[in-house]
Structures are given as structure tokens and as C-alpha cells.
Amino acid sequence: MLCFVISRSKGDVRVDDVEGDVEERRNQVPSYVIMRSTYLGTEGEGYEYVLKLAETCLVSTRTSYLPDEYRDFNPPPTPLTILLLTMPFAQSRTYRHTVLASPPLTFPSTIYPIYSTPTMAELSTCLPLTRDSVIEAHNIIKPHVHLTPVMTNKTLTQLASTPRDPASLVGTPWEGRTPANPTLRLWFKCENLQRIGAFKVRGAFHAIERLKREPGWIENGGKSKGVVTHSSGNHAQALALAARESAIPAHIVMPSVSLPNKIAATRGYGANVIFSGSTSSEREAVAAQVIADTGARLVPPYDHPDIILGQGTMGLELQDQVRELKTDGKGLDAIITPCGGGGMLSGVALSCEGTGIRVFGAEPSFDGADDGRRGFETGKRIESVKSLTIADGLRTPVGEYPWSVIYERNLVSGMYAVTEDEIRSATRLVLERFKLVVEPSAAVPLAVALFNEDFRAMVEKEGGPDGWDLGVVFSGGNVSVDGLAKLFAA
Structure with a gap:
């Protein structure tokens, strides 16, 4: 038997399935243990949905979950056919419905909208996803946020510009390859010094x-x-x-x-x-x-x-600050940021649109946390991630709106991933050589610049002898002393 939980998020209808004994899981976890998610479709922001499961389903359900006005659907729920209503967030506590069914199951693509309930600022009031909108967002939030510093570090820049020892590539996907030899000048946007860290x-x-x-x-x-x-x-x-x-x-x-x-x-x-x-x-x-x-x-x-545009404001600042700090009057060649849900990456990409600055995303590879990279390679957004990577801020799948900027509008040039050990090494380097406290998620872009041979080879090829001025976002520093001790003890 499988236990299916029907839920909705921003108009999406999903079916989450749990393998194993349903009653046992009910006793163990009140909200069930969800193993993976299947995306069924979308019809617009904030809609309710009626989901009609295929007639091959053998179903047991409680139709009392449905409000009175929805109980008389034609055909009514039967052991072979079921109509489930995913309730609007603001109207009912019944936001998930449980179905016990025997596989195989097939799902039709038809999803029927009932009515709309907004879940955040109305999309009709949102600014368009453009660089000009990021500039307007920056004007709005300036009184509330810090202008965080952009810093450099000669040791880290030298490490990034030095070929790795071939022995360090043994056991990696690049074993036997000649180590890349890029020229990189690193500029760190220190959002770990931002309000709330x-x-x-x-x-x-x-x-x-x-x-x-x-x-x-x-x-x-x-x-x-x-x-x-x-x-x-x-x-x-x-x-x-x-x-x-x-x-x-x-x-x-x-x-x-x-x-x-x-x-x-x-x-x-x-x-x-x-x-x-x-x-x-x-x-x-x-x-x-x-x-x-x-x-x-x-x-x-x-x-x-609104979230994407707000996060993109750091990209505007980074561009301006580097231009002011450099003596040759030139700006950045590229920026690399961490990527979890993709709000920061897509926002920074918007801030660079039309500037010639390329943007890259960095993710952990552990246990499928590199959903953005995998989706980027296949051309399809991956909608479910279940990973306990040490980069705890990057455990979520890339969202729909970020994906539309990152991939569909082609504003991000590539996605790269690194291992847990590489993230630890980068975090340690920042602590010991930079004397800055960053959380593991924030060290992922630096780890890519130091250890991902595909990224480094790409910079060597495209940057040539002059190399790149690379902006690296330190996204946060919210890690405790005990957390750091545990991180490095492992």
C-alpha cells in the first residue's frame, strides 16, 4: 500500500507518497514521512483545485473532508474514482488529504480551478523581474539594511589562481585530468555582516x-x-x-x-x-x-x-563597490552565489542583466542537494529535494520564479556543485585566513572557485591570461561556536 498526501503551493498540486505501512507511519509521525513528490500541474496563483485521480486507483478516503457545497460532484467519489479538493489556505484547516491506494497509479493532466485566494502581496502589484525593478527595490530597502563591505584576501586569491596538486584529484570526476590553471581575482561581498547575519x-x-x-x-x-x-x-x-x-x-x-x-x-x-x-x-x-x-x-x-528583487540588491552594491575599489576603472567579469531556493541567485542575475557580467550558481552535491545543477543540465526544474547537507541553507529545491530567471531567461551561465569535504575546507580557510565567520552555505561559492575543476577550467579558457575578477557572495554567518566545532570534528 502507498499513502498519498495531496497538497498545494502557489497553485501547484502535488502528490507526496510514503512507502511502507501507513498505520505504522501514522503512529510514528503525525504529519507523515514524505519520501518524494510528484508535480501534477498548475493553473495560476493561489487557486484551489479539484484533482481527479485515474480510475485505476483503488481508493479509501473520507469524503467528509470536503465542504458541503463540494460533496455532490458528478461522478461522486467511489472505490474507483475520487475527487479531492485541496482547500484554500485561508479558508479551512483541511489543507492535505490522505488517500490509500494500490499501485499502479496514473494521473490525468486536467486540474480544475475553483477560485483564488492570495498568499502574499498580490502578483498584480509586484514589480516586473527586471534590473530596473531591482534598482527600485534597493531604494525601498536602503533605510533598513546595511551596505555590507566588499573585501579581498590575497591568500585565497592566490589559492584560486594556483593549479591543484594532481594527487588531490584522485577519486574525483577529474582524476587523470591536467589541473586547471585559471587566473582569478576574488572580491567577497560580506553579507555575513548584514543585519541578522x-x-x-x-x-x-x-x-x-x-x-x-x-x-x-x-x-x-x-x-x-x-x-x-x-x-x-x-x-x-x-x-x-x-x-x-x-x-x-x-x-x-x-x-x-x-x-x-x-x-x-x-x-x-x-x-x-x-x-x-x-x-x-x-x-x-x-x-x-x-x-x-x-x-x-x-x-x-x-x-x-518581491523576495527575488530584494535579494538582487546585493548584486547592485557588489558591482558598484568593485568598480570603486579597482584602480583600472573596470568592473567584475562574473559573480558566483550560493543557490538553494534560488531567490538570491536569480535576483543577482537580474541585477547583472545587460551589464556583461556573467552569473553562476554554487550548490552542495551531497544527497541530491544540487537540484539546480541537475535541472540546468536536463532543462527541467527538479521540484523535490531531501538532503541533510552541512550547507543547511541550501537544502531546498529551486523555486518556480527563480527558475524562470535562472534557466528560462538564460540569465545564469552555469551551475556547479562541491562535496561536503570541499565545503568544510573552504569554511576553514575563511575562518583561518580571512578571520571571518561564515556558515557552510556561504562558503559553497568559494569552494567552487577553489575545487571544482569544471568551473576552474572554464575560467581558464574564457578568461585567458588576464583572467577574471570574480565576485563571491558570502551569504551569511549564522553558525554557532558549537556548530563550528561539530562541523570540523566530523
Whole structure:
């Protein structure tokens, strides 16, 4: 038997399946253990859906989950045919429906919209995803964020510009290859020195400020109902701070495996913290319950235009700061950023559109966390990730809106991945040689520049003897002393 959980996020309908004994799992985990997700389709922002499963299903379900006005569908639910309604976040607590079925199962593509319920600032009020919009977002958030420094480090630049020892390539995909010999000049954007210790505050403040500008939101009691999000830590802290400074309640859904220092910091900004499972589907389900209970407005961690534009403001600053610091009057050749949900990467890509600056994404390879790289290679977004990489801020799949910028608009030139050991090594180098505290997620772009031979060979080929001036984003520094000790003990 398989247990299917029907859920929806921004109009997407998904079927999450759990292998094994259903009753046993019910006893172990109240919200079930979700192993993988199958994307079924979309019809628009905020819709409810009726999902008709194929008649090959052998189904047992509780139709009492459906509200009275939806119980008389024709044909009605039967052991061979079932109609399931995924409830709107703001209308009902019934946001997931359980189906017990025997495989094989097939799903039709038809999904029927019922009506719309917004979950964040209305898309009609959002700025278009352009460089000009990033500039406007920067003007909005300037009073609320730090202009973080851009720094250089001769030791790290020298390491990046030195061929690796061939022995270090043994056991890697590049074993037997002549090590690349790129010329790189590294410029570090230190968002680890940003408010709340991470770049996420940019998107959070932009989202809150845009939400406050939405017609009718304040007048209809939006401020008192509050905002809600799901995050493993940095977006959680960012939204908690941005909401507090506008006197708005913040409800933060955090995976139970979140780092204690990030949980404590989120609570320290005055947020109400609610725990969930670690997968995106589990986080979204708990967030849906909070919205149903409070009427709060969802501020997603990355998959929304307002978030993307806010994160992109760091790209504008990095470009300007490097031009001012360089003596030759030239700017950057490229920027590399971490990529989890893709809000930062897509925002920085927008900030570089039309400038000639190339943009790259960096991910962990551990346990499938390199979904962006794999999707980039196949041309199809990967919609589910379940990884416990040490780069805990990069455990989420790339969102739809970021993907549209990263891949569909071809604004990102490539995606590269590194191992856990390479991330540890890069983090250690930053601590010991740069004397800066960064979390493992923030060290992933540096690890790519130092250790990914495909990236390094590409820079050698395209940069030639002159090489590249490469902007490297240190995305955050929210790691505890105990966390660092555990990281390096491993």
C-alpha cells in the first residue's frame, strides 16, 4: 500500500507518497514521512483545485473532508474514482488529504480551478523581474539594511589562481585530468555582516514594504493578522526582524532539525516559532495550518518576485563597490552565489542583466542537494529535494520564479556543485585566513572557485591570461561556536 498526501503551493498540486505501512507511519509521525513528490500541474496563483485521480486507483478516503457545497460532484467519489479538493489556505484547516491506494497509479493532466485566494502581496502589484525593478527595490530597502563591505584576501586569491596538486584529484570526476590553471581575482561581498547575519533581510524587508503598499491590506486588518513563513533559519530571522520593525506579528514555521542558534535568534526577534518536518511539503503544510488559524499572509522564503528583487540588491552594491575599489576603472567579469531556493541567485542575475557580467550558481552535491545543477543540465526544474547537507541553507529545491530567471531567461551561465569535504575546507580557510565567520552555505561559492575543476577550467579558457575578477557572495554567518566545532570534528 502507498499513502498519498495531496497538497498545494502557489497553485501547484502535488502528490507526496510514503512507502511502507501507513498505520505504522501514522503512529510514528503525525504529519507523515514524505519520501518524494510528484508535480501534477498548475493553473495560476493561489487557486484551489479539484484533482481527479485515474480510475485505476483503488481508493479509501473520507469524503467528509470536503465542504458541503463540494460533496455532490458528478461522478461522486467511489472505490474507483475520487475527487479531492485541496482547500484554500485561508479558508479551512483541511489543507492535505490522505488517500490509500494500490499501485499502479496514473494521473490525468486536467486540474480544475475553483477560485483564488492570495498568499502574499498580490502578483498584480509586484514589480516586473527586471534590473530596473531591482534598482527600485534597493531604494525601498536602503533605510533598513546595511551596505555590507566588499573585501579581498590575497591568500585565497592566490589559492584560486594556483593549479591543484594532481594527487588531490584522485577519486574525483577529474582524476587523470591536467589541473586547471585559471587566473582569478576574488572580491567577497560580506553579507555575513548584514543585519541578522545574512542576506535574507533584503528580501524580507522588501516583501514587508511592498505588502504594506498593497491596496486594502492594512485597512482590512492585515497588520494585526500578521505574516507567516517557513524557513530553516535565515529567512525566519529576517522576516521576524522586518515584521517587528513594522509592528506586525510574525509566525515562523521551522523544521525541527533547524540549528538551535537560528531558532533562538528567530525567537529573539519576537516571532512565534512553530515546528515542522524537514521537507518542503511538510513545511508548507504547517504554514497552511497557521494561515487557516490566524489569517496571516504568507511571505515565502524565495519563490516570489518581491523576495527575488530584494535579494538582487546585493548584486547592485557588489558591482558598484568593485568598480570603486579597482584602480583600472573596470568592473567584475562574473559573480558566483550560493543557490538553494534560488531567490538570491536569480535576483543577482537580474541585477547583472545587460551589464556583461556573467552569473553562476554554487550548490552542495551531497544527497541530491544540487537540484539546480541537475535541472540546468536536463532543462527541467527538479521540484523535490531531501538532503541533510552541512550547507543547511541550501537544502531546498529551486523555486518556480527563480527558475524562470535562472534557466528560462538564460540569465545564469552555469551551475556547479562541491562535496561536503570541499565545503568544510573552504569554511576553514575563511575562518583561518580571512578571520571571518561564515556558515557552510556561504562558503559553497568559494569552494567552487577553489575545487571544482569544471568551473576552474572554464575560467581558464574564457578568461585567458588576464583572467577574471570574480565576485563571491558570502551569504551569511549564522553558525554557532558549537556548530563550528561539530562541523570540523566530523
